[in-house]
Amino acid sequence: MDRRDFLKTSTAAALGAQVFTAPAAHSASASARQPDLIKTENAKPGASYQLTRMRPDGAKSFRSSVIEGYCSRQSVKAGETLEIFVSTAPVARFQIELFRMGYYDGVGARLMATLGPFEGKTQPVPALGEQRLRECTWEATTTVTIPADWPSGVYLGRLSTLPAQAEEPFWQSYLIFIVTDDRPAxxxxxxxxxxxxxxxxxxxxxxxxxxxxxxxxxxxxxxxxxxxxxxxxxxxxxxxxxxxxxxxxxxxxxxxxxxxxxxxxxxxxxxxxxxxxxxxxxxxxxxxxxxxxxxxxxxxxxxxxxxxxxxxxxxxxxxxxxxxxxxxxxxxxxxxxxxxxxxxxxxxxxxxxxxxxxxxxxxxxxxxxxxxxxxxxxxxxxxxxxxxxxxxxxxxxxxxxxxxxxxxxxxxxxxxxxxxxxxxxxxxxxxxxxxxxxxxxxxxxxxxxxxxxxxxxxxxxxxxxxxxxxxxxxxxxxxxxxxxxxxxxxxxxxxxxxxxxxxxx
CATH class of the missing domain: 3.40.50.880 (Class I glutamine amidotransferase (GATase) domain)
Known part of the structure; x- marks a missing residue:
């Protein structure tokens, strides 16, 4: 899917949460055997998934509050929806690139979609609860309906801030989810x-x-x-x-x-x-x-x-x-x-x-x-x-x-x-x-x-x-x-x- 297909929203629309639904695509039944699916998938062009710039909050910190996020589910099937939650501190515009991890002629991933741009917001860190629990209730940034032609796999979302000026740095981190299915394999x-x-x-x-x-x-x-x-x-x-x-x-x-x-x-x-x-x-x-x-x-x-x-x-x-x-x-x-x-x-x-x-x-x-x-x-x-x-x-x-x-x-x-x-x-x-x-x-x-x-x-x-x-x-x-x-x-x-x-x- 071409990057341009996913950058259709205007700046005004980007101010709120977006819903991403890919163009409909023909695929075999989710429960049908497809023994060549992985071979066919890995013949498609790859793209680098790696982070270029990442800034932890401090030398001993485990987080990067400049941009971070999580998903509403550990795994999701084609046709189901996934909410993505992102926080930026300070507030910054950002985009999300979704990659499926695999071989792809040695490149290691395929770019499946680019979402955004979004206007970020700083979301709250939850208080420490019973049993030392930290559980976020963030506002969803976007909702993704998993397309029928996205094969089962591990998917990384690369979060990248979009600086207003070329001389300003950008910052990145990941989120992760799994696309699963019902097919025999x-x-x-x-x-x-x-x-x-x-x-x-x-x-x-x-x-x-x-x-x-x-x-x-x-x-x-x-x-x-x-x-x-x-x-x-x-x-x-x-x-x-x-x-x-x-x-x-x-x-x-x-x-x-x-x-x-x-x-x-x-x-x-x-x-x-x-x-x-x-x-x-x-x-x-x-x-x-x-x-x-x-x-x-x-x-x-x-x-x-x-x-x-x-x-x-x-x-x-x-x-x-x-x-x-x-x-x-x-x-x-x-x-x-x-x-x-x-x-x-x-x-x-x-x-x-x-x-x-x-x-x-x-x-x-x-x-x-x-x-x-x-x-x-x-x-x-x-x-x-x-x-x-x-x-x-x-x-x-x-x-x-x-x-x-x-x-x-x-x-x-x-x-x-x-x-x-x-x-x-x-x-x-x-x-x-x-x-x-x-x-x-x-x-x-x-x-x-x-x-x-x-x-x-x-x-x-x-x-x-x-x-x-x-x-x-x-x-x-x-x-x-x-x-x-x-x-x-x-x-x-x-x-x-x-x-x-x-x-x-």
Whole structure:
């Protein structure tokens, strides 16, 4: 769509909220199978999505109040509406460019629409409420009806101020949402957006980790009705402002899958409250850092595995904290998360080691090993090499890896261990040491086990897995606990292909 098509509003009209509705476009049924959709989409021209100028409020601030925004929903389908809320301080005119993230001949994104210009306003920072909740009730800047020809994917909105004079600077940040659908597809890419929000410290220092009682205190809430601040863990990345954790841990997989032409569709954590979402695909991928789950997500994935779904945990520290969804103050469902307890029992030595940061939890959720094969263990953090233990397994076909061969730095910054060795079909395919802080020894285990219908569940046991797949434009390789991955690796790519090919049979 041409930029001019979206700049039709006059300056007078821009003074209030706008409603964006794209020209009608013919598309196949939203529930029809479209195996070449991603290949066709990525043949279209790409555009740079990256921020050029971004100004945090201060050296230690997590926000950029000069321009920031959020969306009314985590995910949205074609034909549905999405409200976008933006604040500028001081008041400034601005525009919103909406990008779909993918491969696009290596450019990494496609410009889908340019909205505005808008006359900005400074919107209020909400007071700190019960359970340390910060929840905005901003005036909507615009309402977008998702066009029928916008494929499922992760969408970034680039917010840019429009200075009145050429010599004045402009400032930028992101907002983020997911377009999902109902169509059958080979691969379901589940974004880990619950965890993005759990760590979000906007506006001052409000996340699920900043309660003065303990870092993992129960009864603390966060709201999706607020902007994402900059990424806050292990890496100072101000150019991530407003994008959650997607650009760091999830974008390399998105870029690689679409480069390879896989039939992939996308969803948020909240979409798996509907078990039908899992039934339409052959393989689900959890990617990056997928720590925070509602019990209903757990139950639905467990049942989907029993029904034949393949699951790839290309992630770590997964399904660790039980965080039920609840409505926001306006009654909109699933807009708040509250830490209730943890999944699985802690060992006594874990309780002792982390007494100052854990709980107390009166009860625990089910054991995450039932759907992963391993669990988060103490120490939580660390880094190490990903070392092959089963070179004859089909997983390693074509990699050339031998017993004891390692992919350097691939494990980190969190991992899984203590595999469920009581499960008859479970195999440990990679294992080794990790070092937290460079001094405390831990042990990770990557595993695979069979489901009841010739399906399988693979646990890569590292948040860094996607770093071995690609390094898209604007991506930064992380570094943590005196350890780092080395970027794209043909062995990681081949293992992932083997998993997907087996999962598509």
């Amino acid at each position: 080979d691969v379901l890419f589940q974004c880990s957006d619950n965890t993005w929000q759990a760590y979000n410290r906007w506006p001052e220092n409000e996340s699920l980790y900043t309660d003065p009682r303990a870092a993992h205190a129960p009864g603390v809430s966060v709201s999706f009705d607020r902007p994402y601040g900059k990424y806050v863990q292990i890496l100072d990345h101000p150019l991530s402002m407003g994008s959650g954790e997607f650009l760091l841990w999830e974008y390399p997989l998105c870029y690689w899958l679409e480069k390879e032409g896989y039939d992939v569709t996308y969803c948020s954590n909240v979409d798996n409250l509907d078990p039908a979402n899992l039934k339409r695909c052959k393989t689900m991928i959890s990617i990056g850092h997928d720590e925070y789950w509602d019990l209903r997500q757990y139950d639905h994935v467990k049942q989907a595995i029993a029904d034949g779904l393949n699951v790839l945990w290309l992630s770590a520290n997964d399904v660790y904290m039980v965080t039920p969804f609840t409505p926001n103050g306006q009654g909109q469902p699933n807009r708040r998360l509250t830490r209730e307890t943890c999944f699985g029992e802690f060992r006594e030595e874990e309780k002792e080691a982390y007494a100052k940061v854990l709980g107390p939890f009166e009860k625990t959720g089910p054991d995450e090993r039932d759907i992963i094969g391993a669990r988060t263990i103490v120490p939580f953090n660390g880094g190490g090499d990903w070392t092959c233990t089963k070179p004859d397994h089909w997983l390693f076909a074509g990699t050339g890896m031998k017993q004891g061969d390692s992919i350097p730095g691939l494990v980190g910054w969190e991992f899984h261990g203590e595999p469920d060795l009581q499960r008859p079909s479970l195999e440990v395919v990679a294992e080794g040491n990790v070092w937290a802080g460079g001094t405390r020894l831990g042990r990770y285990a990557a595993t695979i086990f069979e489901g009841p219908k010739k399906n399988f569940v693979f646990n890569a046991s590292t948040i860094f897995w996607s770093q071995g797949l690609s390094s898209p434009p604007g991506h930064m390789i992380p570094w943590s606990h005196f350890s780092r991955p080395h970027g794209p690796d043909e062995r990681v790519q081949r293992i992932t292909r083997n998993l997907l090919e087996r999962g598509l049979r």
